[in-house]
Amino acid sequence: MTGFLLRRLAASLLLLLLVLTLTFFILRLIPGDPIRLFEGQRLTLEQQQRLKRIYGLDRPLLEQYGVWLSSVALRADWGTSLSQQRPVSAALMDALPATAVLASAALGVEYAAALLLGVAAARRRRTAVDHGIRVGSLLLYSQPPFWLGLMAILLFSYVWPILPAGHMHSVDSDLLSPAGRLLDLLRHLLLPALVMGLATAGGTARFVRANLLEVMGQDYIRAARAKGLSELRVVWVHGMRNAAVPLIQLFSLSLPALLSGSLIIEVVFSWPGLGQLTFNAILARDYPLILGATALSAVLVVAGNLLADLLHALVDPRARDA
C-alpha cells in the first residue's frame, strides 16, 4: 500500500508541475498588459517600465519562470498579487473558507438529492415516478447555473422576499451571538448551495439510478431478499454498498468541478470566495494570483484523484496492483 501511495504521490507532483508550467507560459500569450490594466491609461512609458521592474516583469520570461518556481518550491512563496499588492497566499487564504463552506454545502445538497432521487427512480423503475425523476433531473441538469441562480433570487428575494439575494452574512452579523452568526450564515448559504447543488444533482441522480439498477440484478441481492431482509435494508445496505464504488470516483472528481462551478455562483450571489477572486485576477491579468488559484485548483484535482484511487484501492484490493 505504501508503494502504491508513493507512486501516486510522485505522479501527482509531476502533474502539478506540468499544469503550473503550462499555465505560466500560456498566460503570457493572452493579450493584456497588467501594468496598463491596473494602473490606468495615463502612465508614461517610463512609468510603465519602472513598475515592470518593481514587479519583475521586465526580465526574460524564462528567468521569471525560474524565479517564480524557485520561490514557490524553496520558500513556499507564491509571490505578490499585482492587483492587490499583497501576498498571493494571503489573498487565497482570505477567499478559501468561503468557497469551502459553499462547496461543501453544495456537495451535500447534490449527493443528498442525487441519492434520494436516484434510489427512488431505481426502485420504481419504469413507473411514472421513475420517468418523472429522470425527466426532472435532466431538466435541472440542462439549466445553466447562473440562470437558476437569477431565478432563485427573483423568486425568494424579490417576489417572495424571505432570503437575502447575496453575500455571506448580514450587515452587523458581528454583533450577533455565535449561534445567531451561524444561523445568519445558513440563511445566506441556502440559496447558493441549493442552486449549485441541485444544478448538478440531476446528472448524479441518473448515475446513481443506473448503478443501482445494475447491482439490484445481482445474485447476492436475490439472496438477501430470499433471507427475508427488508427492502430498505436490501437497497440501502446491500445494494448501495456496491453501487457506491463508482460514486466514490465521481465524488472525488467533482471536487475541482465545484471550484470552477462556484465561479459563476459566487458572482451571482456576491459570495466572497475563490471563484470571484480568480475571475477578477484573470480580468486584471494578475499573473501571480492566477497561478496561485490554478495551483489550488490543480491540487484539488490531484487530491481528488488520489483520494479516489485510495478509496478504490481500499474497497477493491485488485486496484492496488494497477
Add this chain to the structure above:
Amino acid sequence: MLKKLRILRAASLALLLTAGLLASCRARDEQPGAAPAAAKSEVPRRGGTAVTGWVAEPGGVNELIVPSSQVTNELLFRIYGHLMEEQADFEEHPPTLKPQLAKSWEFSDGHKTLTFHLREDAVWSDGVPITAEDVRWTWQAQTNPDIAWDSTDQKRWITDVEVVDPHTVRMHFSRVYAKQILDANEGVILPKHAWEKLPFSRWRQSNDWFKAHLVSDGPFTIGSWKPGQEVVLQRNERYYEKGLPYLDRVVMRLVPDQASFPTQLANGELDFAPQLTPGDAPRVKANPQLEVIPVWFNLYVGVVWNNDNRLFSDPEVRRALTLGIDRQTIVETLLGSYGRMAISPILTMVWAHDKSIEPWPYDPAEARRILAAKGWRDTNGDGVLERDGKPFAFELLSNAGNQTRADATVMIQDQLKKVGIRAEPLQVEFNTLLTKTTDGTFEAAIMGYSLDTSLDISTNFHSRWIKDGSNNSRYRNPEMDRLLDTAASQPDMLAERPYLDQIQRILHRDQPLTLLWESQRLSGKNKRLRNVKPTHNWSFFNLKEWWIEPRG
C-alpha cells in the same frame, strides 16, 4: 413517495421558520430613542448605518500604491483629506476650490510659489496633529521612483515642498502654468508619523500593512474590512468639522453582479447603489420606497478610427463616416432620456464646452458624395464600396459584457451598410480591446473616455501620447499639438478658453473619432436615505452630510 413529500414539506416548513426567524434578527444600529416624527422632517438626523453596493472592491488604503479605480477613490477621498476640496461647480467656470486641510493659500514669486496655511485643529484619527511635515513627506512619497505612483507626472513641475512652520508649507514650481493649483492638490495627504516606518522600497508589496496601520483624517475611518465582502466606514470622532458626519457608519458591500442592485435595493439589503443600468431604472423608479438620481457622467463614448489605417487616415473620409452614422437614433434607442449626443470631448456640461459647434447631421447622401470624391465606388455591384480593388470593410470592436456598446455596433453596421461600408461588429474581452487600441492593432472600436475637471485632453489627442498608448485614434496634427501645449502653459484655466475652443473646432473638423453619446449615471437609493448629492464623478461627494431615517 408520500414519505418523500412529507420530508420535503417538513424541510420547507423548517426553512420558512428559519428564514422568518433570521429575517427578524437583522440588525441595523439606528440611534435608539430618535423620534420618528422628527425624522420625517428635513432636519438632518445623527446616527444610523447606510449600506451601499459596489461592483468592485476598493483596492486598499494607500492611494500611492493601489490601482486607481472609482470605488477606491470614493473610499480614499472620504477617509483622507486633500489640501483643498474641488467643487462640482464647473458648468459656468473652472471648478472652485474650498478649504479642506488648508484654510487658505496664496501664490507669490511671480506665481511660482504656492503657500498653504494649514488648519490648526486638524488631527489624525490617533490624535496626532496634521502638520506641514505630513505635506512635505507626502510629496516625497508621491515622487519616489520606488513607489511609482500613477499620478506622479502631475508633480513634475514642483521642485520642492518647504516646511515654513508646523502649519505653513510652501510649494515651489519650476514654471507657471494653468493647472498649478490642481497639481498641487493632486493626491491625499498621508500620515507621516504612522507610515514612515515602512521604507518606500517595500510599499508596493505591503498593501495589507497599510490597512493594519491605518490612520486617517477624513470624516470617516475604517471600522472593518472583510476582503471580498465589505468595508465598513465609521465616523471619525476626531474629524475637525464638528457635528459631521451624520451617519455612524457606511457599509460598502461588494455586489459583483450589477443586475442584483434593483433586487437588493427593493428588499432593503442596500440603501444606495451608485450605478444602475438604464434598463433597471424603471423598475427602481416604480418602487415607492426607492428613487433614481440621474447625474450627467464625465464620460463620452465614441467610435475610435485608427488614423494609421489606410481606411481612416483622411479626415474627410472620417467625416463621411460620421455623416453616415445616425447618432441621434442610436442615443434615443439605447439610452432614451438618460443620454444625449456627444459633440465635443469637452462635455456639454463643462464651462469650456464650445456651444457654437453644431453636431454633424445624419446625411448618408453627403457621406456617399464625399466617399465618391475620394475614389470609393461600388464597381462589382455587391453593395460595398471599393478603391484599388479593396473593399471599404473593417472590424468594429467593442468590449464584451457592455451590451449598450455591442448594440451600438450593430446599429452602426446597419447604418453604414446604406453608405456602402461593411462594418463587422466584434466583441472582445476588455483587456484584449485595451491591448489592441493601445498597440494600434485595430481598425475601429467603440471606446469610452472620462474627462476630469482639468480638461486635459492631450492624452487622447496629442501625438506625444501615441507611443505611450492613450491616444488610441493615433491622431497626428502638429497644429493640435501646439494648441494643446499652449493651452496647458497658460497662467490659469480661464486663459485656456480660446485655445480650447480652437481645439474643439479642429477635432470637430478632423473627426479622429466619431462621438456618439454622453450619458447619465443613475444612482438608486432608498428614500430613507437623505441629502444624497452625487456629482459628475463622485457618488460619495457629500457623504459626510448624508443622513438616514429609521426604518418603518
